[in-house]
Amino acid sequence: MPGPDVVEPSAELTYTISELASEFAITARAIRFYEDKNLLQPRRNGLARVYGRRDRGRLKLILRGKRLGFTLSDISEMLDLYDPHGEGRNQLRLAQAKINKRLAVLKQQRRDIDEVIGELQENCGLVTAQLDQNNGA
Amino acid sequence: MPGPDVVEPSAELTYTISELASEFAITARAIRFYEDKNLLQPRRNGLARVYGRRDRGRLKLILRGKRLGFTLSDISEMLDLYDPHGEGRNQLRLAQAKINKRLAVLKQQRRDIDEVIGELQENCGLVTAQLDQNNGA
DNA sequence: CTTTACGTTGACGTAAACGTCAATTTCGGC
DNA sequence: GCCGAAATTGACGTTTACGTCAACGTAAAG
Numbered sequence: 282m283p284g285p286d287v288v289e290p291s292a293e294l295t296y297t298i299s300e301l302a303s304e305f306a307i308t309a310r311a312i313r314f315y316e317d318k319n320l321l322q323p324r325r326n327g328l329a330r331v332y333g334r335r336d337r338g339r340l341k342l343i344l345r346g347k348r349l350g351f352t353l354s355d356i357s358e359m360l361d362l363y364d365p366h367g368e369g370r371n372q373l374r375l376a377q378a379k380i381n382k383r384l385a386v387l388k389q390q391r392r393d394i395d396e397v398i399g400e401l402q403e404n405c406g407l408v409t410a411q412l413d414q415n416n417g418a
Numbered sequence: 419m420p421g422p423d424v425v426e427p428s429a430e431l432t433y434t435i436s437e438l439a440s441e442f443a444i445t446a447r448a449i450r451f452y453e454d455k456n457l458l459q460p461r462r463n464g465l466a467r468v469y470g471r472r473d474r475g476r477l478k479l480i481l482r483g484k485r486l487g488f489t490l491s492d493i494s495e496m497l498d499l500y501d502p503h504g505e506g507r508n509q510l511r512l513a514q515a516k517i518n519k520r521l522a523v524l525k526q527q528r529r530d531i532d533e534v535i536g537e538l539q540e541n542c543g544l545v546t547a548q549l550d551q552n553n554g555a
Numbered sequence: 556c557t558t559t560a561c562g563t564t565g566a567c568g569t570a571a572a573c574g575t576c577a578a579t580t581t582c583g584g585c
Numbered sequence: 586g587c588c589g590a591a592a593t594t595g596a597c598g599t600t601t602a603c604g605t606c607a608a609c610g611t612a613a614a615g
């Protein structure tokens with residue numbers, strides 16, 4: 282039998298809710314809300330929530346999804362696409378289908394962005410010209 | 419003096435609200451809502467709204483902005499950035515500042531998108547491998 | 556033991572972006 | 586002149602994503 286001084290299976294680095302909140306510049310309320318929606322499932326120390334590396338990673342993904350304008354429901358689906366959790370062949374094929382749907386949306390979004398960036402840069406150039414003209418006169 | 423048969427200054431092609439609605443697969447309610455928010459200002463024929471080429475263009479921009487996850491308030495600002503309407507030098511400089519702020523947001527968004535696309539494609543590859551493995555056995 | 560700070564669970568409030576319904580109005584066709 | 590289809594203006598309902606108390610637990614500090 283192993284000695285009595287067994288080490289805890291990795292003293293994983295953890296975070297409190299307010300640490301994560303201030304790190305990502307959001308409120309604790311928001312983080313709890315994401316948990317209500319099952320986007321996060323932190324462990325507990327008594328009542329207090331304890332977030333690990335994985336939780337922090339998921340939170341990062343959530344915020345990135347938000348910057349892209351996705352709903353929390355969308356983001357929830359996308360988070361699933363990041364996990365293996367694949368069981369049967371059907372599950373895998375289904376996962377692949379979902380991923381491809383997401384990719385289609387994302388690529389449309391990239392096209393939109395490139396267009397807007399291009400047009401805004403053009404307009405910015407026009408304004409610059411306008412300014413230069415009045416300046417050179 | 420010019421003849422009495424002056425031609426109308428271009429019989430611009432126009433659209434009804436339901437034409438635009440079906441073309442862009444949205445509801446007339448949404449289009450009126452955009453008008454409430456001053457994103458559109460169609461002419462009127464009596465009570466009926468009459469949309470011109472310019473209105474249609476703005477609507478297109480609105481929907482593109484929506485696909486990118488911007489709020490109507492954001493989109494309203496961005497629409498202004500498309501117009502010259504520049505008055506004084508101060509206005510122009512201000513316009514340029516706003517454009518650059520928008521560009522910063524958009525470029526961050528593009529970075530986010532590229533990351534997500536990359537990661538999802540990677541996961542898609544993993545799933546494919548998983549399927550192939552079980553297939554080759 | 557009391558204070559102070561942080562954390563927790565409801566519960567209600569709110570802004571955005573429409574959906575939905577009701578009560579007209581308008582217009583081309585017969 | 587009447588009808589039905591399409592439009593219009595309120596007005597209220599709904600969903601999403603939190604904000605904002607309120608009331609309470611708890612752990613460290615003095």
